[in-house]
Amino acid sequence: MRLQIIPTRTKSGGYGRLYCSPSQLITATLTLRGPQGTYVFQAQVKEEPTRVVAVKKCHVTDTVKHSRLLHETCALVLLQGECDNLRLQLACGYGRSQFYEYSAMESLDVDLEDIKGTRNLVALSLQLVRDSHGIVHCDIKPGNLLDTVERNPGRVRLIDFGVCRPYRDLVTHEHLPDKGITHTLGTTAYVSLNNHLHHTPSRRDDLESLAYSLLALAAGRLPWESRSDESWSSSRRVSSFKQQWTGAQLAGGSLSVLGEFIDYARSLGHAQMPEYSLWKERFRALVSDAPPSLLYDHMDSSSPLSKMIFTDRNGRDCLPQGRSSGSRAGRPPKSLPWPEPTGDWGGWAPCFT
Helix, strand or coil: CCECCEEEEEEECCCCEEEEEEECCEEEEEEEEECCEEEEEEEEECCCCCCEEEEEEEECCCCCCCCHHHHHHHHHHHCHHHHHHHCECCEEEEEECCCEEEEEEECCCEECCCCECHHHHHHHHHHHCCCCCCEECCCCCHHHEEECCCCCCCCCEECCCCCCEECECCCCCCECCCCCCCCCCCCCCCCCHHHHCCCCCCHHHHHHHHHHHHHHHHHCCCHHHCCCCCHHHCHHHHHHHHCCCCHHHHCCHHHHHHHHHHHHHHHCCCCCCCCHHHHHHHHHCCCCCCCCCCCCCCCCCCCECEECCEECCCCCEEECCCEECCEECCCCCCCCCCCCCCCCCCEECCEEC
C-alpha cells in the first residue's frame, strides 16, 4: 500500500508512533508468515481522494522474532470477519523496511474523554460486553476506546491489540491452561487482580478491565490512580489498593449494577465463560426505552454521571473531578493519604446521578 504521510497529524505511544495518511489507489497485499507456512491476504482498496488511514510505525530489528505490529495486524486479520460485531479497528495493510515496520489501519478520530448520560454508558456496555472469539485483548482502557464520525458513527472501536493473546487452542478450541506469566500485561490501573498475580490472561481479565474502564469514564478516574506523584504506577502498590475496594464500594446508587459487574468479573474462574447476555440485559435495564442497537453519542450534552469525586473529612467536595482538555485533572497532592474504602480522612466518593 502506497501512502503519503501527513507529518502534522502524529501521535506517540508506548511502543511507536501513529501517523495519519491519505491512501492512494493500489491493490494491498499482506503477507503473514506463520509456523506452518506463508499466508497471503489480498484486498482491493477502492480509494477516495479524501480517505485517510492511520499508520503505525515501530522500530524493529532482525533479532526480534515476534514484532509487535505484525502481531497486532495478524490478530486484526484473524478477527476481521467479526469486525462489525466486535467493534474492531479495520486493518488495511502491513509493511516492513530495514529498521521499521508499518501497519495501516482505519482512522478513528473521536476520543472518549468521559461519559455524559446513562444512555452512553449503556451503549458502551452493550457494544463491548461480548466474547472476543478466541483472543483476549489484555489492555482494555479508556484510551483504547475510540469512535469515528465517518464510518458507522456511534459504534465504539477497540484498538491496540499489540499485547493480545489467545485464550483457547485455535484448532481444538479448548481453553488453554493457566501456566502463569512473568510480568503484568496491560496498563497497571486497569489490569485485573489475577493479572497482578501473574495468572495467564483469560476472558475474566478483559471483563474486569472493561468494568474499570466504564467506571473511570463515568466517575472521571479510579481511586488507585488519584495521587499527583508517580508512585501509583507500581503494580504491587496498585494491586494492594484494588484489593481493598469491592465493587459495591466503587459504584453504588443508580449505578450499582456497575459495582456488581466488577464483583462478578473478579469471581470468575480462569476457564469459566462469562454470562455476556445476562449482563447486557442488566445494563440495558438502566434505560427503559433503549433500542435493540443503542449507539454512542459523543455530542451528548447531558450532565456528568457523577459528582464530588474527592471529599474532605466533613464530606465536602475538595477537588475538581473528571478530565480536562484530554488529561486527568484535580489529583490530590502528595501530602494526602491514598483513598481508602472507609473514607476516614475523606477520599474518593463518587455520587452517581
